[in-house]
Amino acid sequence: TSHNNITTGQVYSQVISKERRGDYLGATVQVIPHITNAIKEMIKRVARINDATITIVEVGGTVGDIEGQPYLEAIRQFRNDIGRDHVCYLHVTYIPYSKTLGEMKTKPTQHSVRELRAIGITPDVIVCRTQRPISEDTKKKISLFCDISQDQVIEARDVDCIYDVPIVMEEQGFSNIVLKRLGISAPPPNLAEWKEIVLRHRRKKPTKVRIALVGKYVKLADAYLSIMESLTHASLAHDTGLEPVWVEAEQVEKLGTSLLNDVHGVIVPGGFGERGIEGKIETIRHCRELKIPFLGICLGMQCAVIEFARNVAGLRHANSAEFTKDGNESVIDLMPDQKGVLKGGTMRLGAYPCRLSDKTLAYKFYDSHLVYERHRHRYEVNNEFRAKLAGKGLVISGTSPDQQLVEMIEIEDHPFFIGCQFHPEFKSRPNKPHPLFIGLFEAAAALAVSQKSRSS
Numbered sequence: 001t002s003h004n005n006i007t008t009g010q011v012y013s014q015v016i017s018k019e020r021r022g023d024y025l026g027a028t029v030q031v032i033p034h035i036t037n038a039i040k041e042m043i044k045r046v047a048r049i050n051d052a053t054i055t056i057v058e059v060g061g062t063v064g065d066i067e068g069q070p071y072l073e074a075i076r077q078f079r080n081d082i083g084r085d086h087v088c089y090l091h092v093t094y095i096p097y098s099k100t101l102g103e104m105k106t107k108p109t110q111h112s113v114r115e116l117r118a119i120g121i122t123p124d125v126i127v128c129r130t131q132r133p134i135s136e137d138t139k140k141k142i143s144l145f146c147d148i149s150q151d152q153v154i155e156a157r158d159v160d161c162i163y164d165v166p167i168v169m170e171e172q173g174f175s176n177i178v179l180k181r182l183g184i185s186a187p188p189p190n191l192a193e194w195k196e197i198v199l200r201h202r203r204k205k206p207t208k209v210r211i212a213l214v215g216k217y218v219k220l221a222d223a224y225l226s227i228m229e230s231l232t233h234a235s236l237a238h239d240t241g242l243e244p245v246w247v248e249a250e251q252v253e254k255l256g257t258s259l260l261n262d263v264h265g266v267i268v269p270g271g272f273g274e275r276g277i278e279g280k281i282e283t284i285r286h287c288r289e290l291k292i293p294f295l296g297i298c299l300g301m302q303c304a305v306i307e308f309a310r311n312v313a314g315l316r317h318a319n320s321a322e323f324t325k326d327g328n329e330s331v332i333d334l335m336p337d338q339k340g341v342l343k344g345g346t347m348r349l350g351a352y353p354c355r356l357s358d359k360t361l362a363y364k365f366y367d368s369h370l371v372y373e374r375h376r377h378r379y380e381v382n383n384e385f386r387a388k389l390a391g392k393g394l395v396i397s398g399t400s401p402d403q404q405l406v407e408m409i410e411i412e413d414h415p416f417f418i419g420c421q422f423h424p425e426f427k428s429r430p431n432k433p434h435p436l437f438i439g440l441f442e443a444a445a446a447l448a449v450s451q452k453s454r455s456s
Contacts, residue, residue, distance in 0.1 A: 015038050019034075031073075039070060040077065059072060059075060062112075063116055073119065085183055088178050088181040089121055090127060090178070091116065091125070092129065093109040093126060093127070094128075095108075097130070106138060109146065113146040123146070123148060124152065125148075128153060128155055129158075130158070131157070134153075139155075151177065154169055154172050155168075156169060160202075167191060197236055201232075201236060208243045209241065209242055209264050209265065209444045210264050211231060211263065211264065211267065211444055212244075212246075212259075213228070213244060213245070214252065214260075214267070214283045215247075215271060215280075216249050216250065216271060216273075217271065218247065227269055227425045229428070233437065237433045240445050247283075248276070249277070249279035252276075256282075264293065265293040266292055266294050268284060268295075268304070270300060272322075280299075280300065281310075284303055284307040285311055288414070288417060291414055292447070294417045295419075296418070296420070301408075301409060302381070304419040305332060305389070306331060308392070312392050313389055315329045315331065315388075316329075317329045319331070319332070331389070332380070332382060334378065347376065348377055351373065351374050352375055352422070353371070353372055354372070354398045354407040354422070355398065356368065356370070356397060360395060360397035360410060361397065362408050362436075365439040366435050367435075373423070374423050374426045380405055386406065396408070396409055398420070405421070415446070416443035416444075424436045425437075
Protein backbone atom coordinates (compact mmCIF):
# COMPACT_ATOMS: atom_id res chain seq x y z
CA THR A 1 0.00 0.00 0.00
CA SER A 2 1.04 3.64 0.07
CA HIS A 3 2.34 3.03 3.59
CA ASN A 4 5.03 0.73 2.18
CA ASN A 5 6.74 3.54 0.28
CA ILE A 6 8.56 6.04 2.48
CA THR A 7 9.90 9.19 0.85
CA THR A 8 11.81 12.13 2.26
CA GLY A 9 8.94 14.44 1.32
CA GLN A 10 6.52 12.36 3.39
CA VAL A 11 8.88 12.34 6.36
CA TYR A 12 9.51 16.09 6.41
CA SER A 13 5.84 16.86 5.75
CA GLN A 14 4.84 14.79 8.76
CA VAL A 15 7.40 16.46 11.02
CA ILE A 16 6.43 19.97 9.86
CA SER A 17 2.74 19.22 10.47
CA LYS A 18 3.50 18.06 14.00
CA GLU A 19 5.58 21.17 14.65
CA ARG A 20 2.77 23.44 13.41
CA ARG A 21 0.28 21.68 15.69
CA GLY A 22 2.58 22.20 18.65
CA ASP A 23 3.26 18.51 19.21
CA TYR A 24 6.90 19.30 20.03
CA LEU A 25 5.93 21.94 22.62
CA GLY A 26 8.12 24.59 21.03
CA ALA A 27 11.29 22.49 20.95
CA THR A 28 13.73 23.10 18.10
CA VAL A 29 13.00 20.58 15.33
CA GLN A 30 16.16 18.68 14.37
CA VAL A 31 17.15 15.78 12.12
CA ILE A 32 17.89 13.83 15.30
CA PRO A 33 15.59 12.94 16.97
CA HIS A 34 12.57 14.31 15.07
CA ILE A 35 13.29 13.19 11.49
CA THR A 36 14.74 9.84 12.55
CA ASN A 37 11.80 9.22 14.89
CA ALA A 38 9.39 9.87 12.03
CA ILE A 39 11.22 7.35 9.84
CA LYS A 40 11.16 4.72 12.59
CA GLU A 41 7.45 5.30 13.22
CA MET A 42 6.71 4.79 9.51
CA ILE A 43 8.55 1.46 9.61
CA LYS A 44 6.64 0.38 12.71
CA ARG A 45 3.36 1.46 11.13
CA VAL A 46 3.92 -0.85 8.14
CA ALA A 47 4.60 -3.74 10.51
CA ARG A 48 1.45 -2.99 12.52
CA ILE A 49 -0.80 -2.64 9.47
CA ASN A 50 0.39 -5.94 7.99
CA ASP A 51 0.66 -7.77 11.33
CA ALA A 52 4.16 -8.68 10.12
CA THR A 53 6.49 -11.25 11.64
CA ILE A 54 9.39 -9.86 9.59
CA THR A 55 9.60 -6.42 7.99
CA ILE A 56 12.10 -5.96 5.16
CA VAL A 57 13.33 -2.36 4.96
CA GLU A 58 15.36 -1.23 1.96
CA VAL A 59 17.45 1.91 2.33
CA GLY A 60 18.19 2.98 -1.23
CA GLY A 61 21.17 4.90 -2.52
CA THR A 62 24.85 4.59 -1.70
CA VAL A 63 26.45 4.65 1.75
CA GLY A 64 27.87 8.15 2.25
CA ASP A 65 25.18 9.99 0.26
CA ILE A 66 23.79 12.98 2.16
CA GLU A 67 20.22 11.97 1.25
CA GLY A 68 20.56 8.61 2.96
CA GLN A 69 22.13 9.71 6.24
CA PRO A 70 18.88 10.22 8.23
CA TYR A 71 17.64 6.80 7.10
CA LEU A 72 20.85 5.03 8.07
CA GLU A 73 20.81 6.76 11.44
CA ALA A 74 17.18 5.69 11.91
CA ILE A 75 17.90 2.01 11.26
CA ARG A 76 20.98 2.24 13.50
CA GLN A 77 18.73 3.41 16.32
CA PHE A 78 16.17 0.77 15.46
CA ARG A 79 18.40 -2.07 16.68
CA ASN A 80 18.60 -0.52 20.15
CA ASP A 81 14.88 0.33 20.16
CA ILE A 82 13.56 -3.17 19.50
CA GLY A 83 16.50 -5.30 20.65
CA ARG A 84 19.75 -6.24 19.01
CA ASP A 85 18.62 -9.81 18.28
CA HIS A 86 15.60 -8.58 16.31
CA VAL A 87 17.51 -6.79 13.54
CA CYS A 88 19.66 -8.15 10.72
CA TYR A 89 21.71 -5.66 8.67
CA LEU A 90 22.30 -6.81 5.08
CA HIS A 91 24.70 -4.76 2.98
CA VAL A 92 24.63 -5.07 -0.81
CA THR A 93 27.92 -4.11 -2.42
CA TYR A 94 29.61 -4.27 -5.83
CA ILE A 95 32.82 -6.17 -6.52
CA PRO A 96 34.46 -4.79 -9.69
CA TYR A 97 36.83 -6.89 -11.80
CA SER A 98 39.97 -5.33 -13.27
CA LYS A 99 40.83 -6.87 -16.63
CA THR A 100 44.25 -5.23 -16.56
CA LEU A 101 45.16 -6.77 -13.22
CA GLY A 102 43.16 -9.94 -13.76
CA GLU A 103 41.62 -9.78 -10.28
CA MET A 104 38.61 -8.62 -8.31
CA LYS A 105 38.93 -5.49 -6.20
CA THR A 106 37.47 -5.49 -2.69
CA LYS A 107 38.48 -1.94 -1.76
CA PRO A 108 35.07 -0.40 -2.61
CA THR A 109 33.43 -2.93 -0.30
CA GLN A 110 35.95 -2.30 2.46
CA HIS A 111 35.36 1.46 2.24
CA SER A 112 31.56 1.23 2.22
CA VAL A 113 31.60 -1.10 5.24
CA ARG A 114 33.98 1.31 7.00
CA GLU A 115 31.50 4.15 6.29
CA LEU A 116 28.69 2.08 7.78
CA ARG A 117 30.68 1.14 10.87
CA ALA A 118 31.62 4.80 11.37
CA ILE A 119 27.94 5.61 11.89
CA GLY A 120 27.40 2.59 14.12
CA ILE A 121 26.10 -0.10 11.71
CA THR A 122 27.99 -3.36 11.35
CA PRO A 123 26.66 -5.58 8.53
CA ASP A 124 25.52 -9.08 9.50
CA VAL A 125 25.53 -10.22 5.86
CA ILE A 126 27.40 -8.82 2.86
CA VAL A 127 25.85 -9.62 -0.54
CA CYS A 128 28.38 -9.13 -3.33
CA ARG A 129 27.13 -8.13 -6.77
CA THR A 130 29.61 -9.46 -9.31
CA GLN A 131 29.91 -10.38 -12.97
CA ARG A 132 31.95 -13.53 -12.32
CA PRO A 133 32.41 -16.08 -9.53
CA ILE A 134 34.10 -14.78 -6.39
CA SER A 135 37.17 -16.77 -5.35
CA GLU A 136 37.65 -18.10 -1.83
CA ASP A 137 40.61 -15.74 -1.43
CA THR A 138 38.36 -12.78 -2.24
CA LYS A 139 35.79 -13.95 0.31
CA LYS A 140 38.53 -14.37 2.91
CA LYS A 141 39.74 -10.82 2.27
CA ILE A 142 36.23 -9.39 2.66
CA SER A 143 35.76 -11.46 5.81
CA LEU A 144 39.05 -10.24 7.28
CA PHE A 145 38.74 -6.54 6.51
CA CYS A 146 34.99 -6.25 7.15
CA ASP A 147 34.96 -8.22 10.41
CA ILE A 148 32.42 -10.80 9.25
CA SER A 149 32.59 -14.59 9.02
CA GLN A 150 33.29 -15.99 5.57
CA ASP A 151 29.96 -17.85 5.28
CA GLN A 152 28.19 -14.50 5.71
CA VAL A 153 29.72 -13.22 2.48
CA ILE A 154 27.12 -14.13 -0.17
CA GLU A 155 27.81 -14.09 -3.89
CA ALA A 156 25.11 -12.53 -6.10
CA ARG A 157 26.57 -13.22 -9.51
CA ASP A 158 24.92 -11.98 -12.72
CA VAL A 159 22.71 -14.72 -14.17
CA ASP A 160 20.92 -15.12 -17.50
CA CYS A 161 17.55 -15.45 -15.72
CA ILE A 162 16.82 -13.05 -12.88
CA TYR A 163 14.58 -15.65 -11.25
CA ASP A 164 17.64 -17.83 -10.70
CA VAL A 165 19.00 -15.35 -8.11
CA PRO A 166 17.05 -16.72 -5.09
CA ILE A 167 18.15 -20.26 -5.96
CA VAL A 168 21.81 -19.27 -6.30
CA MET A 169 21.72 -17.42 -2.98
CA GLU A 170 19.88 -20.24 -1.22
CA GLU A 171 22.57 -22.69 -2.36
CA GLN A 172 24.93 -20.60 -0.22
CA GLY A 173 22.70 -20.94 2.85
CA PHE A 174 21.41 -17.37 2.70
CA SER A 175 18.06 -17.86 4.48
CA ASN A 176 19.64 -19.94 7.26
CA ILE A 177 22.11 -17.14 7.98
CA VAL A 178 19.32 -14.55 8.26
CA LEU A 179 17.03 -16.80 10.33
CA LYS A 180 19.87 -17.69 12.69
CA ARG A 181 20.68 -14.01 13.17
CA LEU A 182 17.02 -13.30 14.03
CA GLY A 183 16.65 -16.38 16.22
CA ILE A 184 13.86 -17.85 14.08
CA SER A 185 13.36 -21.56 13.43
CA ALA A 186 11.83 -22.59 10.12
CA PRO A 187 11.72 -25.68 7.88
CA PRO A 188 13.86 -25.75 4.71
CA PRO A 189 12.32 -23.65 1.92
CA ASN A 190 10.35 -25.48 -0.77
CA LEU A 191 11.70 -24.04 -4.01
CA ALA A 192 10.30 -26.71 -6.35
CA GLU A 193 7.83 -24.37 -8.06
CA TRP A 194 10.45 -21.63 -8.32
CA LYS A 195 13.00 -24.03 -9.84
CA GLU A 196 10.41 -25.11 -12.40
CA ILE A 197 10.04 -21.46 -13.47
CA VAL A 198 13.81 -21.23 -14.07
CA LEU A 199 13.84 -24.56 -15.97
CA ARG A 200 11.07 -23.32 -18.25
CA HIS A 201 12.97 -20.11 -18.86
CA ARG A 202 16.11 -22.01 -19.92
CA ARG A 203 14.38 -24.66 -22.00
CA LYS A 204 14.82 -24.14 -25.74
CA LYS A 205 11.51 -23.48 -27.42
CA PRO A 206 10.83 -24.07 -31.13
CA THR A 207 8.33 -21.20 -31.45
CA LYS A 208 9.22 -17.59 -30.75
CA VAL A 209 6.38 -15.15 -30.26
CA ARG A 210 7.32 -11.65 -31.36
CA ILE A 211 5.53 -9.00 -29.33
CA ALA A 212 6.20 -5.34 -30.06
CA LEU A 213 6.18 -2.67 -27.40
CA VAL A 214 5.42 0.66 -29.06
CA GLY A 215 6.30 3.56 -26.78
CA LYS A 216 8.35 6.71 -26.49
CA TYR A 217 10.88 5.55 -23.87
CA VAL A 218 12.13 2.43 -25.69
CA LYS A 219 15.74 3.65 -25.64
CA LEU A 220 15.58 3.22 -21.87
CA ALA A 221 14.31 -0.36 -21.64
CA ASP A 222 13.99 -0.25 -17.85
CA ALA A 223 11.15 2.26 -18.26
CA TYR A 224 8.99 -0.70 -19.31
CA LEU A 225 10.61 -3.35 -17.11
CA SER A 226 7.37 -4.38 -15.35
CA ILE A 227 5.62 -4.87 -18.69
CA MET A 228 8.44 -6.96 -20.15
CA GLU A 229 8.61 -9.13 -17.04
CA SER A 230 4.83 -9.62 -17.19
CA LEU A 231 5.22 -10.83 -20.78
CA THR A 232 7.97 -13.17 -19.58
CA HIS A 233 5.61 -14.55 -16.92
CA ALA A 234 3.00 -15.25 -19.60
CA SER A 235 5.54 -16.91 -21.92
CA LEU A 236 6.74 -19.16 -19.08
CA ALA A 237 3.17 -20.21 -18.31
CA HIS A 238 2.59 -20.92 -22.01
CA ASP A 239 6.00 -22.62 -22.29
CA THR A 240 6.67 -20.69 -25.49
CA GLY A 241 9.58 -18.44 -26.41
CA LEU A 242 9.27 -14.66 -26.28
CA GLU A 243 11.07 -12.23 -28.59
CA PRO A 244 10.38 -8.64 -27.56
CA VAL A 245 10.49 -6.04 -30.34
CA TRP A 246 11.16 -2.43 -29.33
CA VAL A 247 9.47 0.13 -31.58
CA GLU A 248 9.72 3.88 -31.04
CA ALA A 249 6.32 5.52 -31.55
CA GLU A 250 7.88 8.49 -33.35
CA GLN A 251 9.48 6.12 -35.85
CA VAL A 252 6.03 4.78 -36.71
CA GLU A 253 5.02 8.37 -37.50
CA LYS A 254 8.00 8.69 -39.86
CA LEU A 255 8.26 5.21 -41.41
CA GLY A 256 4.76 3.81 -41.03
CA THR A 257 3.45 0.50 -39.70
CA SER A 258 5.88 -1.54 -41.81
CA LEU A 259 7.92 -1.63 -38.59
CA LEU A 260 5.24 -4.02 -37.27
CA ASN A 261 5.13 -6.39 -40.25
CA ASP A 262 6.63 -9.45 -38.51
CA VAL A 263 5.12 -9.14 -35.04
CA HIS A 264 2.45 -11.41 -33.54
CA GLY A 265 1.20 -9.02 -30.87
CA VAL A 266 1.48 -5.39 -29.79
CA ILE A 267 1.46 -3.51 -26.49
CA VAL A 268 1.03 0.25 -26.30
CA PRO A 269 1.99 1.16 -22.71
CA GLY A 270 1.20 4.07 -20.44
CA GLY A 271 2.98 7.40 -20.34
CA PHE A 272 2.48 11.15 -20.35
CA GLY A 273 2.84 13.82 -23.01
CA GLU A 274 2.02 14.26 -26.69
CA ARG A 275 5.29 13.02 -28.22
CA GLY A 276 4.72 9.88 -30.30
CA ILE A 277 0.94 9.87 -29.82
CA GLU A 278 0.10 9.79 -33.52
CA GLY A 279 2.49 6.87 -33.97
CA LYS A 280 0.68 4.99 -31.19
CA ILE A 281 -2.71 5.74 -32.74
CA GLU A 282 -1.53 4.54 -36.16
CA THR A 283 -0.14 1.38 -34.54
CA ILE A 284 -3.53 0.68 -32.96
CA ARG A 285 -5.34 1.22 -36.26
CA HIS A 286 -2.97 -1.30 -37.84
CA CYS A 287 -3.72 -3.86 -35.10
CA ARG A 288 -7.47 -3.31 -35.27
CA GLU A 289 -7.73 -3.61 -39.04
CA LEU A 290 -5.33 -6.55 -39.47
CA LYS A 291 -6.59 -8.35 -36.33
CA ILE A 292 -3.19 -8.40 -34.64
CA PRO A 293 -3.49 -9.11 -30.88
CA PHE A 294 -3.31 -5.80 -29.01
CA LEU A 295 -3.16 -4.68 -25.38
CA GLY A 296 -3.38 -0.97 -24.55
CA ILE A 297 -2.38 0.05 -21.04
CA CYS A 298 -3.48 3.38 -19.52
CA LEU A 299 -2.51 5.94 -22.20
CA GLY A 300 -2.49 2.97 -24.61
CA MET A 301 -6.20 2.43 -23.92
CA GLN A 302 -6.90 6.14 -24.33
CA CYS A 303 -5.15 6.07 -27.71
CA ALA A 304 -7.29 3.07 -28.70
CA VAL A 305 -10.44 5.07 -27.89
CA ILE A 306 -9.14 8.03 -29.92
CA GLU A 307 -8.30 5.77 -32.88
CA PHE A 308 -11.74 4.14 -32.81
CA ALA A 309 -13.46 7.51 -32.53
CA ARG A 310 -11.58 8.90 -35.52
CA ASN A 311 -11.64 5.95 -37.89
CA VAL A 312 -14.84 4.09 -36.96
CA ALA A 313 -17.17 6.53 -35.18
CA GLY A 314 -16.52 9.39 -37.61
CA LEU A 315 -15.17 11.87 -35.06
CA ARG A 316 -12.34 13.05 -37.30
CA HIS A 317 -10.88 15.48 -34.74
CA ALA A 318 -11.13 13.15 -31.76
CA ASN A 319 -8.30 13.58 -29.29
CA SER A 320 -7.45 13.86 -25.60
CA ALA A 321 -7.86 17.07 -23.63
CA GLU A 322 -4.32 16.41 -22.46
CA PHE A 323 -3.14 17.36 -25.97
CA THR A 324 -5.87 19.66 -27.34
CA LYS A 325 -7.20 21.88 -24.57
CA ASP A 326 -9.93 23.55 -26.66
CA GLY A 327 -11.05 20.57 -28.76
CA ASN A 328 -14.79 19.87 -28.96
CA GLU A 329 -14.20 16.17 -29.65
CA SER A 330 -12.16 15.33 -26.57
CA VAL A 331 -13.14 11.70 -26.15
CA ILE A 332 -10.54 11.58 -23.35
CA ASP A 333 -10.89 14.27 -20.71
CA LEU A 334 -10.70 15.10 -17.02
CA MET A 335 -13.84 14.24 -15.11
CA PRO A 336 -16.00 17.34 -14.36
CA ASP A 337 -15.16 17.23 -10.64
CA GLN A 338 -11.43 17.17 -11.45
CA LYS A 339 -11.33 20.30 -13.58
CA GLY A 340 -9.72 23.22 -11.80
CA VAL A 341 -7.91 20.95 -9.36
CA LEU A 342 -4.15 21.31 -9.23
CA LYS A 343 -2.38 18.79 -11.48
CA GLY A 344 -1.14 16.42 -8.76
CA GLY A 345 -4.55 16.31 -7.12
CA THR A 346 -6.23 14.85 -10.20
CA MET A 347 -4.14 11.68 -10.23
CA ARG A 348 -6.10 8.47 -9.66
CA LEU A 349 -3.60 6.35 -7.73
CA GLY A 350 -3.71 2.90 -6.17
CA ALA A 351 -6.19 0.03 -6.24
CA TYR A 352 -9.73 0.57 -7.54
CA PRO A 353 -12.55 -1.90 -8.22
CA CYS A 354 -13.54 -2.76 -11.77
CA ARG A 355 -16.82 -4.50 -12.65
CA LEU A 356 -16.66 -6.69 -15.78
CA SER A 357 -19.50 -7.39 -18.19
CA ASP A 358 -20.61 -10.89 -19.17
CA LYS A 359 -19.66 -12.36 -22.55
CA THR A 360 -16.54 -10.21 -22.92
CA LEU A 361 -12.91 -11.17 -23.37
CA ALA A 362 -12.13 -9.42 -20.10
CA TYR A 363 -14.59 -11.62 -18.20
CA LYS A 364 -13.30 -14.72 -20.00
CA PHE A 365 -9.71 -14.19 -18.85
CA TYR A 366 -10.44 -12.88 -15.35
CA ASP A 367 -13.30 -15.35 -14.77
CA SER A 368 -14.75 -12.87 -12.30
CA HIS A 369 -17.26 -10.03 -12.31
CA LEU A 370 -15.27 -7.86 -9.88
CA VAL A 371 -11.51 -7.28 -9.91
CA TYR A 372 -9.19 -4.77 -8.26
CA GLU A 373 -6.39 -3.16 -10.27
CA ARG A 374 -3.80 -0.46 -9.67
CA HIS A 375 -4.06 2.93 -11.34
CA ARG A 376 -1.81 5.86 -12.07
CA HIS A 377 -3.39 8.38 -14.43
CA ARG A 378 -5.28 11.67 -14.70
CA TYR A 379 -7.53 11.48 -17.77
CA GLU A 380 -10.60 9.27 -18.35
CA VAL A 381 -12.91 8.31 -21.21
CA ASN A 382 -15.34 11.18 -21.70
CA ASN A 383 -18.84 9.95 -20.80
CA GLU A 384 -20.39 12.37 -23.31
CA PHE A 385 -19.12 10.16 -26.14
CA ARG A 386 -19.73 6.72 -24.61
CA ALA A 387 -23.09 6.11 -26.31
CA LYS A 388 -21.83 7.14 -29.74
CA LEU A 389 -18.70 4.96 -29.46
CA ALA A 390 -20.68 2.00 -28.14
CA GLY A 391 -23.19 2.43 -30.97
CA LYS A 392 -20.37 2.00 -33.48
CA GLY A 393 -19.15 -1.23 -31.85
CA LEU A 394 -16.75 -0.22 -29.08
CA VAL A 395 -17.39 -2.63 -26.22
CA ILE A 396 -17.05 -1.12 -22.75
CA SER A 397 -16.23 -4.34 -20.93
CA GLY A 398 -15.21 -2.92 -17.55
CA THR A 399 -16.35 0.08 -15.52
CA SER A 400 -16.18 1.39 -11.98
CA PRO A 401 -18.99 -0.12 -9.85
CA ASP A 402 -21.06 3.07 -10.26
CA GLN A 403 -20.47 2.90 -14.07
CA GLN A 404 -19.13 6.46 -14.12
CA LEU A 405 -15.57 5.52 -15.16
CA VAL A 406 -14.57 3.36 -18.12
CA GLU A 407 -11.92 0.88 -17.01
CA MET A 408 -11.72 -1.52 -19.99
CA ILE A 409 -12.65 -1.49 -23.67
CA GLU A 410 -12.49 -4.13 -26.39
CA ILE A 411 -13.65 -4.80 -29.94
CA GLU A 412 -15.82 -7.67 -31.14
CA ASP A 413 -14.70 -10.08 -33.88
CA HIS A 414 -11.04 -9.63 -32.99
CA PRO A 415 -8.80 -12.39 -31.55
CA PHE A 416 -7.61 -10.08 -28.75
CA PHE A 417 -8.10 -6.32 -28.64
CA ILE A 418 -8.27 -4.95 -25.09
CA GLY A 419 -7.52 -1.59 -23.55
CA CYS A 420 -7.37 -1.07 -19.79
CA GLN A 421 -7.15 2.19 -17.86
CA PHE A 422 -5.14 0.52 -15.09
CA HIS A 423 -1.68 -1.07 -14.95
CA PRO A 424 -1.98 -4.88 -14.94
CA GLU A 425 1.80 -5.27 -15.02
CA PHE A 426 1.97 -4.25 -11.36
CA LYS A 427 0.12 -7.40 -10.28
CA SER A 428 1.78 -10.03 -12.47
CA ARG A 429 4.04 -12.60 -10.79
CA PRO A 430 6.39 -15.31 -12.18
CA ASN A 431 4.21 -18.08 -10.77
CA LYS A 432 0.93 -16.22 -11.33
CA PRO A 433 0.91 -14.28 -14.62
CA HIS A 434 -1.70 -11.58 -15.03
CA PRO A 435 -4.80 -12.73 -16.98
CA LEU A 436 -4.51 -9.94 -19.57
CA PHE A 437 -0.91 -10.82 -20.40
CA ILE A 438 -1.90 -14.50 -20.60
CA GLY A 439 -4.68 -13.56 -23.01
CA LEU A 440 -2.43 -11.41 -25.20
CA PHE A 441 0.29 -14.05 -25.29
CA GLU A 442 -2.12 -16.90 -26.14
CA ALA A 443 -3.59 -14.92 -29.03
CA ALA A 444 -0.12 -13.89 -30.26
CA ALA A 445 1.15 -17.50 -29.99
CA ALA A 446 -1.84 -18.72 -32.00
CA LEU A 447 -1.03 -16.17 -34.72
CA ALA A 448 2.64 -17.23 -34.70
CA VAL A 449 1.72 -20.92 -35.13
CA SER A 450 -0.76 -20.04 -37.88
CA GLN A 451 1.82 -18.03 -39.82
CA LYS A 452 4.43 -20.74 -39.36
CA SER A 453 2.13 -23.46 -40.70
CA ARG A 454 1.18 -21.31 -43.71
CA SER A 455 4.82 -20.59 -44.55
CA SER A 456 5.78 -24.29 -44.30
